[in-house]
Amino acid sequence: MRRLFTRTGLVLLVGGVLVLSQTLFTVGEWEQALIIQLGEHRRTIREPGLHWKLPLAQQITKIERRILSSDADPAEYLTLDKKRMLVNHVTRWRITDPLRFFKTVRDEAGARARLDDLVFSELRREIASRDFAELIAAHREPAMEAVASRTAEKARQFGIDVVDVRVKRADLPTEVQASVFARMVAERERIAKRYRSEGAEESAKIRAETDKEKTIILARAYEESQRRRGEGDAQATRLYGSAFGQDPEFYGFVRSLEAYEKFLGEKSTVFLSPDSRLLRYLRESRRPE
Structure with a gap:
């Protein structure tokens, strides 16, 4: 028991x-x-x-209950100016209405598939309305905010709240990159050529200004030297005149010495008559005392 x-x-x-x-x-x-x-x-x-x-x-x-993330595969889009872009986006979302979520998409895999379709559609629409330059990293924010807003509105029917949509990576297709890079190189070369041309022009201008200033400085220096030389000659003439007035004999002697210095150089041959006034002091210097 x-x-x-x-x-x-x-x-x-x-x-x-x-x-x-x-x-x-x-x-x-x-x-x-x-x-x-x-x-x-x-x-x-x-x-x-x-x-x-x-x-x-x-x-x-x-x-x-936590925020989930969906990383989509890269897809090709066409911009307003007909340029192709390869974009990989990330969507962050959370489930706010569990019952509606369960009835419409059943699970996270179904939700990701629906969200990817919505974001692809809105992203294609937004990119098609903007030029390529507006979609580069520095100007991308307004476009992505518009995509996130419209996607969030449509995702509410699945009990989902879209937190944000971000572009993870945006590239040009491989076949387009070569031509774009070639255009970029050509543009850089054109800019470099323009800068070199402007530099050469500025260099020539600076050299011309320098040469002009040099010519002016040399002319002023020559003018000043000539003025000073003239003043010196005038001063010498006054001194000679003063000496002539005080002692004509000594003045004549000094002037004769200067003349001797000028024409009696090394290996010089001079023909003068015996009674030349220029030889006066030479003759007198040889007389016996």
């Missing part, structure tokens, strides 16, 4: 544990849950903690 009670107790204990395991469940802070009974929604659980359900008859579907 005791063994029978023991076995019965064990069976009841195991059964109780099984019932409790099918009745009680936990919801984490990062989760929300739907209680489904025979394919029908019974209630939504948003608060974290320990909760219960009817065993076997009800099932739990847990749905992520």
Whole structure:
């Protein structure tokens, strides 16, 4: 009898544990849950903690509460000025209405597929309305804000809130890059040539100004030297005149010496008559005392 009670107790204990395991469940802070009974929604659980359900008859579907991210494959788009772009975008989103989410897309894979379609459509529309220059990194923000806003509005039907849409990478297609780079190189060479031309022109202008200033400086220096030389000659003439007035004989002697210095150079031959006044002092210097 005791063994029978023991076995019965064990069976009841195991059964109780099984019932409790099918009745009680936990919801984490990062989760929300739907209680489904025979394919029908019974209630939504948003608060974290320990909760219960009817065993076997009800099932739990847990749905992520945190912000999720969808990284799409690169796709080709055409700009307003008919340039092709290869764009890879990232969408950040979260589930705000678990029941609507479950009814429309069922799970995260279905949600990502729907979101990718929406973003592709809105991104294609936005890029087609803007020139290539407006879509480079420095001017991309307004376009992406417009894409995120329209995508968020359409995603609400799936119980999804779109946080933002960002361009992860934007490139030119491989076959277009070569021609674009060639145009960029040609443009840089044109700019460099213009700068060199402007530099040569400026250099010539500076040299002309320098030569002009040099000529003016030399002319002024020559003028000043001539003026000073004239003043010196005038001063010498005054001194000579003063000396002539005070001692004509000495003045004549000095002037004769200057004349000797000028024409009696090395290896010079001069023909003069014996009574030449120029030889006066030479003759007198040879007379015996």
